[in-house]
Amino acid sequence: xxxxxQNSGPLSVPEGAIASLNCTYSDRxxxxxxxxxxxxxxxxxxxxxxxxxxxxxxxxxxxxLNKASQYVSLLIRDSQPSDSATYLCAVNSIxxxxxxxxxxxxxxxLTIIP
Amino acid sequence: xxxxxxxxxHLIKTRGQQVTLRCSSQSGHNTxxxxxxxxxxxxxxxFQYYRExxxxxxxxxxxFSGLQFPNYSSELNVNALELxxxxxxxxxxxxxxxGTDTQYFGPGTRLTVL
Numbered sequence: 001x002x003x004x005x006q007n008s009g010p011l012s013v014p015e016g017a018i019a020s021l022n023c024t025y026s027d028r029x030x031x032x033x034x035x036x037x038x039x040x041x042x043x044x045x046x047x048x049x050x051x052x053x054x055x056x057x058x059x060x061x062x063x064x065l066n067k068a069s070q071y072v073s074l075l076i077r078d079s080q081p082s083d084s085a086t087y088l089c090a091v092n093s094i095x096x097x098x099x100x101x102x103x104x105x106x107x108x109x110l111t112i113i114p
Numbered sequence: 115x116x117x118x119x120x121x122x123x124h125l126i127k128t129r130g131q132q133v134t135l136r137c138s139s140q141s142g143h144n145t146x147x148x149x150x151x152x153x154x155x156x157x158x159x160x161f162q163y164y165r166e167x168x169x170x171x172x173x174x175x176x177x178f179s180g181l182q183f184p185n186y187s188s189e190l191n192v193n194a195l196e197l198x199x200x201x202x203x204x205x206x207x208x209x210x211x212x213g214t215d216t217q218y219f220g221p222g223t224r225l226t227v228l
Contacts (some may be wrong), residue, residue, distance in 0.1 A: 001215040032214040043204055044157065088156055092214050101170055102147070102217060104156030
């Protein structure tokens, strides 16, 4: 089982609609959760961080965390063509060597259709 | 702009050669993490440096090594390059070691091994 799983997509959403991106993780001890956006050929850019169960809103973005279900999601409201990118879910976890590290999913490719 | 810089931007090497990649962390950050991102994959944790010492390591062989300097800048060295080492190499800086703190990525170095 992968440590952090995301649907690779592509996910196509009409402009102005809500895009919903999902992520599950395997380490029940994880405490920190991040969403990064990555445009093709560029490096990841932080969108949201969330540490507690529930919702966290920032502009058009809402992160949702459910630790009991080991599930984190990102909602993008009023989707814009500029939101077309790959969205990476990242979770802190303990490595095989016993140290704490950030583990990424493979990313979901999102396309906003004008 | 995150304030994290990396050099060089692109690099082409041949199999068996050695390479050094450089990273300057964001002002005020004392921790640098290095990641390898193959095409179509999420970033994979290589190692992290905190106060000039390796603070954690992922599943990478010893030919991947690093340094952190007193000004918190860092180097990633890869010896005996293999074709599979071709990837985008990302460094990320943060204030707190481990995986709990937000990590900000530099623009990356694209390494091609022929």
